[in-house]
Amino acid sequence: MSNLKAVAEHSKVSIATVSRVINNDPKVSKDTMLKVQASIAALEYKPNRVAQRLRSTSKKTKLLGLVIPDIQNPFFVDVVRGVEDYAYQNNFAVMIGNFGQDEKKEKLYLDILQSENIDGLIVAPIHGKDKGIENLVKKNIPVVCIDRGLTDIDVDVVKVDNEQGAFNAIDHLLSIGHKKIAFISGNFRIPTYIERLAGYKRALSEYGVPFDENLIFARDTDYKSGFEIANKILELKERPTSIFSGNNLLTLGALEAIHAKGIKIPEEISIIGFDDMPWSISLNPPLSAVRQPGFDMGRKAAEMLYERILNPGSKKEKVILKTELMLRKSTARLE
């Protein structure tokens, strides 16, 4: 590939001038600009983005990093779409790293993106205490946390009111007579699940139903866990009359387990999922769910990141969006 020097020789200007053209320096004359651009095109010279950004003060070339826990979860796909929507409108590209709820992979992506000199990062931290992300914030790299905040450092965050979202789901089940409500949760290292459990407990307490820890099943947040835990629940001697599942993948796994056993929803068991899916109406039966505005969350995070890049010193923001309980056909009154 050609280099700066070759472009300079071809267009008969200095290397410094080529560099100025690449960085859109307004001091370069129109004629020189055109001449150098023609040489760049003729030689197929592709400025190294990183080198270019280091030379440039105006940061013309813009790249956001987006590090998400699980690309299989349709909720995070919605978040990606929201981030991309805002980013493209504002001339950013988005590179995605998927860490699959794996701490080592999360660290790997933070390292890679940082050394590629991204302009800013949107990340869903694996823990409330995440040293890797804390370090980025301390180094004044623009960071916005999504879905999950950090406990030990002040950082921009967009999330939903998980406690209230879970409360609404459990409140609904209690209001139609359910008392034995199993909770298929993700790992309680993940902040969102701690908050969802708090909402579960508050609803029980408002109805005077004692909390039974044997109904709480916390493991991974994937399809397989949902399937296996639901199988376990369905085989319990005193089977719960309803299930609250903690995310989309757990819900889909649980539905498969229930369907495979030929158990009827909602006649024999009720289920509400946290997270809605675009195709909930096409599920058997149409699923009742706590809807998170994933697209809006992604868009808001990108907007906040943009503000953070422009105003590195401004006050950090916490945005907490509301969930919505979508009642369809997967819950029934307990006779």
Added chain:
Amino acid sequence: MSNLKAVAEHSKVSIATVSRVINNDPKVSKDTMLKVQASIAALEYKPNRVAQRLRSTSKKTKLLGLVIPDIQNPFFVDVVRGVEDYAYQNNFAVMIGNFGQDEKKEKLYLDILQSENIDGLIVAPIHGKDKGIENLVKKNIPVVCIDRGLTDIDVDVVKVDNEQGAFNAIDHLLSIGHKKIAFISGNFRIPTYIERLAGYKRALSEYGVPFDENLIFARDTDYKSGFEIANKILELKERPTSIFSGNNLLTLGALEAIHAKGIKIPEEISIIGFDDMPWSISLNPPLSAVRQPGFDMGRKAAEMLYERILNPGSKKEKVILKTELMLRKSTARLE
């Protein structure tokens, strides 16, 4: 952030030695290695990946680019998982760019990934003639195409037999008495849809059923298109008795349209989707579908890319995997 020089001073060695340690040069003694690594840790020095790769001949730091057309489509999520599975086992990280079936965005990601000096690229080309990808192949950048090949250049490809997959679906519908089979397709600029249409036509021809172009509906490959086209189909005077939908998102959109109108599947209309989904059994009714091995395709593509990086001059490979027709409950014999 610290630089090479600071690390050299701290560990009392030359800058060249620090560079050798970073690049795992076996000529560096164990003692020096440990001393420099300790300084790197103490100073929190983070070698710039790009600079490091330029300095290194052994390419210790490995990064794959993965450019996909639509992150919303569960098929491509399976592909991503397969690529990541192989990549991590072989010490590569994967950065994902999602171009949302948009030609300009595809070009943007190819440019970004190329100038970030990735070790190799897996991409699903938007067209059979894709100049951007052709140029990468010509520059000997390791590239594997997935899901879709290129017509004008020899390149490594992993795809499925789309023609036979579509044939099997239509053959099944014809065998149970359907003659009016609507095809909700993606845009015919995308090679996979040309191949699926060919399979559709071949099956009709084997049954002596004339091809009716009014039953072919090709537009975008998203949920909204599936929903809108299905609505159009359901309002036709002579309504087709069955639908073949070209990808997951089109299928989910079509299902929503059918459910929203209260039309019964399969009693009033049959439907088969191209692409299976992990939750097909939980759909109403369980969906019959042409299963593509997305995970295996991703894994195979990553493996081929690895081979291509190691052996740049070896013969290009075409791998064509088989689809499988999964018959569930969404099709019925026409009385």
